[in-house]
Amino acid sequence: xxxxxxxxxxxxxxxxxxxxxxxxxxxxxxxxxxxxxxxxxxxxxxxxxxxxxxxxxxxxxxxxxxxxxxxxxxxxxxxxxxxxxxxxxxxxxxxxxxxxxxxxxxxxxxxxxxxxxxxxxxxxxxxxxxxxxxxxxxxxxxxxxxxxxxxxxxxxxxxxxxxxxxxxxxxxxxxxxxxxxxxxxxxxxxxxxxxxxxxxxxxxxxxxxxxxxxxxxxxxxxxxxxxxxxxxxxxxxxxxxxxxxxxxxxxxxxxxxxxxxxxxxxxxxxxxxxxxxxxxxxxxxxx
Amino acid sequence: xxxxxxxxxxxxxxxxxxxxxxxxxxxxxxxxxxxxxxxxxxxxxxxxxxxxxxxxxxxxxxxxxxxxxxxxxxxxxxxxxxxxxxxxxxxxxxxxxxxxxxxxxxxxxxxxxxxxxxxxxxxxxxxxxxxxxxxxxxxxxxxxxxxxxxxxxxxxxxxxxxxxxxxxxxxxxxxxxxxxxxxxxxxxxxxxxxxxxxxxxxxxxxxxxxxxxxxxxxxxxxxxxxxxxxxxxxxxxxxxxxxxxxxxxxxxxxxxxxxxxxxxxxxxxxxxxxxxxxx
Numbered sequence: 001x002x003x004x005x006x007x008x009x010x011x012x013x014x015x016x017x018x019x020x021x022x023x024x025x026x027x028x029x030x031x032x033x034x035x036x037x038x039x040x041x042x043x044x045x046x047x048x049x050x051x052x053x054x055x056x057x058x059x060x061x062x063x064x065x066x067x068x069x070x071x072x073x074x075x076x077x078x079x080x081x082x083x084x085x086x087x088x089x090x091x092x093x094x095x096x097x098x099x100x101x102x103x104x105x106x107x108x109x110x111x112x113x114x115x116x117x118x119x120x121x122x123x124x125x126x127x128x129x130x131x132x133x134x135x136x137x138x139x140x141x142x143x144x145x146x147x148x149x150x151x152x153x154x155x156x157x158x159x160x161x162x163x164x165x166x167x168x169x170x171x172x173x174x175x176x177x178x179x180x181x182x183x184x185x186x187x188x189x190x191x192x193x194x195x196x197x198x199x200x201x202x203x204x205x206x207x208x209x210x211x212x213x214x215x216x217x218x219x220x221x222x223x224x225x226x227x228x229x230x231x232x233x234x235x236x237x238x239x240x241x242x243x244x245x246x247x248x249x250x251x252x253x254x255x256x257x258x259x260x261x262x263x264x265x266x267x268x269x270x271x272x273x274x275x276x277x278x279x280x281x282x283x284x285x286x287x
Numbered sequence: 288x289x290x291x292x293x294x295x296x297x298x299x300x301x302x303x304x305x306x307x308x309x310x311x312x313x314x315x316x317x318x319x320x321x322x323x324x325x326x327x328x329x330x331x332x333x334x335x336x337x338x339x340x341x342x343x344x345x346x347x348x349x350x351x352x353x354x355x356x357x358x359x360x361x362x363x364x365x366x367x368x369x370x371x372x373x374x375x376x377x378x379x380x381x382x383x384x385x386x387x388x389x390x391x392x393x394x395x396x397x398x399x400x401x402x403x404x405x406x407x408x409x410x411x412x413x414x415x416x417x418x419x420x421x422x423x424x425x426x427x428x429x430x431x432x433x434x435x436x437x438x439x440x441x442x443x444x445x446x447x448x449x450x451x452x453x454x455x456x457x458x459x460x461x462x463x464x465x466x467x468x469x470x471x472x473x474x475x476x477x478x479x480x481x482x483x484x485x486x487x488x489x490x491x492x493x494x495x496x497x498x499x500x501x502x503x504x505x506x507x508x509x510x511x512x513x514x515x516x517x518x519x520x521x522x523x524x525x526x527x528x529x530x531x532x533x534x535x536x537x538x539x540x541x542x543x544x545x546x547x548x549x550x551x552x553x554x555x556x557x558x559x560x561x562x563x564x565x566x
Contacts, residue, residue: 011368011372012372014368015368015369015372016378018361018365018378018382019377019378019381020381022381022382022384022385022440022443022444023381023384025396025397025400025440026384026385026396028400029396029399032399040405041405043413044413045399045405045406045407045409045410046410047410094293094294094297095294097293097294098291098293102291109291110291113291113294113295115560116295116298116299116302116303118556118559118560119302119556120298121556122548122556123302123306123545123548124500124501124522124541124544124545125501126501126503126521126522126525126526126537126540126541126544127305127306127309127541127542127544127545128301128302128305128306128308128309129309129525129526129529129541130308130321130534130537130538130541131304131305131308131309131312132301132305133529134321135305153297154297154300154301155301157294157297157298158298161294211387214389215388215389215390215391215392216389217389217390217391217503217504217507218526222526232389232391232504235391235392236391236395236507236508239395239398239508240507240508240511248399248405251395251399252399255392255395258389258391258392259387259388259389259392262387262388262389263387265387266383266386266387270380
């Protein structure tokens with residue numbers, strides 16, 4: 001079966017050029033983060049560092065000042081984890097149960113909810129944001145981690161529920177029918193049959209949801225509040241500062257550090273990450 | 288069916304009560320604090336006479352067209368190339384790497400590369416070409432293109448994976464038949480393979496439009512909406528109204544953005560609902 005377009009060498013050359021172009025911004029960021037400030041201001045971003053140093057990285061991680069606290073981006077990491085992990089667990093638990101219930105298609109309620117979920121995937125946050133601020137403030141959770149967790153779970157649920165539903169539809173119905181005949185209830189079936197079968201989809205959902213929430217900016221910025229800034233918000237404060245000397249090397253090191261966890265997930269999970277991102281409608285959320 | 292209640296409650300609350308609430312606010316006198324004094328279309332009138340809003344809507348059109356056409360063309364080309372070589376893993380990994388990064392990271396990265404004082408312009412001038420200019424980031428007539436550039440860099444990987452999945456799903460016998468009949472490869476692609484990728488084109492279009500409509504982080508980190516308000520996008524304009532104590536005007540903007548998304552994405556969601564119910 002021949003489907004070569006032109007010569008193989010030419011194809012490889014074109015692909016290598018594009019791959020290099022896509023990787024180039026990241027490479028130049030790494031190079032710049034290893035330079036000293038005078039070297040950055042006087043030299044070229046394409047130049048290799050004269051004497052590579054990790055000083056900017058250690059400052060970015062542990063001692064750069066972000067809104068008055070000089071603990072570097074590591075503080076943002078802790079804040080992010082404190083928001084991402086609870087959000088992730090709640091999203092998976094609720095989304096898993098909902099996805100399973102939806103996959104049974106037992107009533108018109110389930111159909112109505114499915115429609116609502118598909119519509120919910122496309123609603124811009126801006127269209128619900130002002131009332132959300134009012135309600136979260138009334139609950140006394142505005143500017144707290146719990147508030148940030150609450151909004152992230154809310155905006156993650158449609159996607160996770162749909163992901164689980166589509167997976168559960170592939171479980172043979174006979175297994176579930178047999179268990180039901182043997183007297184197992186909804187939660188017994190979920191606990192003893194569906195859950196053990198759903199570890200792969202849990203891994204996909206966890207990887208994607210971690211990436212989405214870690215990379216999210218608008219909800220975190222609005223709801224997390226001072227002192228709880230997650231990594232994207234902290235990074236924007238650090239790099240967006242208009243006053244004083246711009247420490248480009250530190251800022252770039254911080255940017256790379258902030259991107260490392262999700263790059264790591266992508267490199268480790270590669271295929272399932274992309275399958276999750278590109279299966280049918282499931283690609284709708286951008287982080 | 289009690290299992291559906293928590294999610295049903297949350298989704299009904301967040302997506303329908305809150306959106307309805309936003310619609311109500313857009314007809315109210317809300318400024319710093321929400322108020323429920325009905326003022327008719329006043330907020331819409333204020334919005335539609337605000338030149339900043341019109342700039343942001345024009346920018347959304349430019350950005351969406353560039354983002355969609357750029358990502359789809361580049362994504363399709365790269366997917367076809369990747370599909371036609373055996374050792375493609377490294378290429379795929381590098382091209383899709385930006386997809387795993389946040390829009391904040393993307394925006395900051397390009398803000399430095401395009402920054403005339405330290406970025407590409409500075410480097411090329413330093414290398415001897417002293418009249419070289421690549422100052423789109425600080426030019427009010429070009430800044431929106433830098434947002435499109437950064438968006439294309441980040442989202443092309445998504446299109447590549449969509450098209451690659453489509454290409455690999457094509458029945459191999461088409462290729463065999465085309466080869467036996469001696470049809471050139473490019474014609475096989477154009478007339479046999481690409482028409483089968485219609486769902487992938489469709490999905491890419493919808494997803495990229497949704498990305499464009501929601502772009503807030505990229506504006507904040509790359510241009511800040513500037514110079515002036517020249518690279519503002521509606522998603523950024525609306526949030527900005529919160530800080531300017533103009534809740535009502537922001538809500539009106541949110542409603543118009545929602546209508547824009549619904550008009551573009553709505554038909555797709557409708558078809559998807561039909562398809563899911565048959566699945």
